[in-house]
Structures are given as C-alpha cells and as structure tokens.
Amino acid sequence: MSLFDTIRNTIVPVHKEGYPFVIAFFLAAVVLGWLFKPLFWIGLILTLWCAYFFRDPERATPQDDDLVISPADGRVSSIQMVTPPEELQLGAEPMLRVSIFMNVFDAHINRAPVRGRILRSVYREGQFVNAELDKASADNERNSLVIDGPRGELGVVQIAGLVARRIVCWSESGQLLDAGERFGLIRFGSRLDIYLPAGAEPRVSIGQRSVGGETVIAEYGSSKGPIISRRS
Structure with missing residues (x-):
C-alpha cells in the first residue's frame, strides 16, 4: 500500500x-x-x-432488498408501533418506527435505508426540544422523505434537536436512491425516524449503537421473529 x-x-x-x-x-x-x-x-x-x-466516511452497505439499513450513526432510542406523521401520507394505521439519536460526536451524514424512488420530500417547521424525547417526532422541525422501496413505501424523517438548527437534504422528489446512498445531514446533534411498512421485523434493540450505511435495523420475509436482547 x-x-x-x-x-x-x-x-x-x-x-x-x-x-x-x-x-x-x-x-x-x-x-x-x-x-x-x-x-x-x-x-x-x-x-x-x-x-x-462533518466527517464523511465510506461505508460497505449490504445490497439485499429484504434488509433495511441504518440511515445514520447513533444510538437506537426507540422501537415501537406508531401512527406516522400526517405529512408522510402513509395512512392512519400504526407502522413500525425505529428512532436513531445522533449526539454531537456521531457522523451526521444521512443515508438511504433502502433502494427506491423518492415519492415525496416535505419540510415542516417546528420546535427544537431535545431530540431524545418522544415528542420530538411530532413537535420538532423536520424534513421527511417517502421512498418507494422494494417492500413498499417507507418514511425517513430528519428531526432537528436541541442543538441542531439546520437540516440539509440535497435529494429531491423523483430521484432514485441506492441503499446506503447519502441524501442529507443535520447540524449539530439530532435524530432520524424510520417508518417501515408491514412485514418488517426489527434487528436492533434499544440502546444499541448503529452504523449508518452498514447496520441492519430491520428485515423482511424472515421467519426468525422479533429480536430478543438483554443487557450484559
């Protein structure tokens, strides 16, 4: 070398x-x-x-339509069934939401969790409460992408936090994304919510560290069932 x-x-x-x-x-x-x-x-x-x-590391992203890849570096702060935000236009039925909190020491480049076409990109003004709080999903400033992926429509929401005051998204409606492809970033400390269509089983646990573009956060078509974890 x-x-x-x-x-x-x-x-x-x-x-x-x-x-x-x-x-x-x-x-x-x-x-x-x-x-x-x-x-x-x-x-x-x-x-x-x-x-x-502002580091922008290269990542080796698994290319498998059954996998959902983490869109960001950070800590998994929430895994639950919730109704998606109205602006996503994903219906009123609860969807699996995986939330990833990024602190000021995490790489803040955001990446597509699946391959697909961006159907909608919606920006919404809001507050700047602590992004670790559950109410941040509804109250904080955010930018949302809806991606038409291999397993249906999926929502990715960039959420500003207590310190973060600027959401950057350079991808637009109609654009094709590969899994792991960069689509934006948030300055400085923030959160991403991923809303998954039916059939997705989480493959991470609350408190786990994820690596954007590499960590598998959910999987489709698996007979394994929900992941079981314990602290040790």
Missing part, C-alpha cells in the same frame, strides 16, 4: 457542507490567539472537533 493510500484510509474526508464551519472555527482561533495565545489552542481543538463532526 502506498503512502497516499495509507493517508486516505486513515484520514476520513470532511463533507463539503462542513468546509465553511471548519474555516470559520480556524479563523476564530487565529483571532483569539492573537488576543490571548492560549485561546488559539482552545480554538484549534474546536476546529478539529468541527472537522470530525
């Missing part, structure tokens, strides 16, 4: 959405350091954290 390959595999690239923030943090560190030298080092640490926050 060449030196270039070693560096490329060691240093995770920063998504272009993060460049303005990294530059702003570094310039602030320089100015503060000019006023009081120790502040430069504090600013430099914050600059490195900002670059780390």
Whole structure:
C-alpha cells in the first residue's frame, strides 16, 4: 500500500457542507490567539472537533432488498408501533418506527435505508426540544422523505434537536436512491425516524449503537421473529 493510500484510509474526508464551519472555527482561533495565545489552542481543538463532526466516511452497505439499513450513526432510542406523521401520507394505521439519536460526536451524514424512488420530500417547521424525547417526532422541525422501496413505501424523517438548527437534504422528489446512498445531514446533534411498512421485523434493540450505511435495523420475509436482547 502506498503512502497516499495509507493517508486516505486513515484520514476520513470532511463533507463539503462542513468546509465553511471548519474555516470559520480556524479563523476564530487565529483571532483569539492573537488576543490571548492560549485561546488559539482552545480554538484549534474546536476546529478539529468541527472537522470530525462533518466527517464523511465510506461505508460497505449490504445490497439485499429484504434488509433495511441504518440511515445514520447513533444510538437506537426507540422501537415501537406508531401512527406516522400526517405529512408522510402513509395512512392512519400504526407502522413500525425505529428512532436513531445522533449526539454531537456521531457522523451526521444521512443515508438511504433502502433502494427506491423518492415519492415525496416535505419540510415542516417546528420546535427544537431535545431530540431524545418522544415528542420530538411530532413537535420538532423536520424534513421527511417517502421512498418507494422494494417492500413498499417507507418514511425517513430528519428531526432537528436541541442543538441542531439546520437540516440539509440535497435529494429531491423523483430521484432514485441506492441503499446506503447519502441524501442529507443535520447540524449539530439530532435524530432520524424510520417508518417501515408491514412485514418488517426489527434487528436492533434499544440502546444499541448503529452504523449508518452498514447496520441492519430491520428485515423482511424472515421467519426468525422479533429480536430478543438483554443487557450484559
């Protein structure tokens, strides 16, 4: 392996959405350091954290229409049957919802959980309460995608949190997505809800860490039944 390959595999690239923030943090560190030298080092640490926050790692996504892949890095905070938000237009029947909470140290790139075509993209204004709270799904600012996947229509909702004040979604209605393909991100600390059509069985448990683009969070057509887990 060449030196270039070693560096490329060691240093995770920063998504272009993060460049303005990294530059702003570094310039602030320089100015503060000019006023009081120790502040430069504090600013430099914050600059490195900002670059780390906007990291965009490569992921190896399973390509199987029976699998639903985690759309984000984070902790599984909720698995339950709930009525989907009205703007998704997925009906009034309860659907399996898996929620993933991203803290400020998680990679915040969001990825498609299945392959399919985006039927709807809906933005809704709202509050900025703690994204770990269940009411955040209904009260917080959010952006929703409805994807027509191999097993039916599926909803993916980007939810702003207490710190997050900006939802970014660069995918549009009519666009085709592959499983694991990047479709957006949220700044800084947030949550994703995935609403799954009938037949999906969860393959994660509450409290489990998921890896966006790699962790299988649900499966269709399996005879295994719901996952059983215990803390150890």
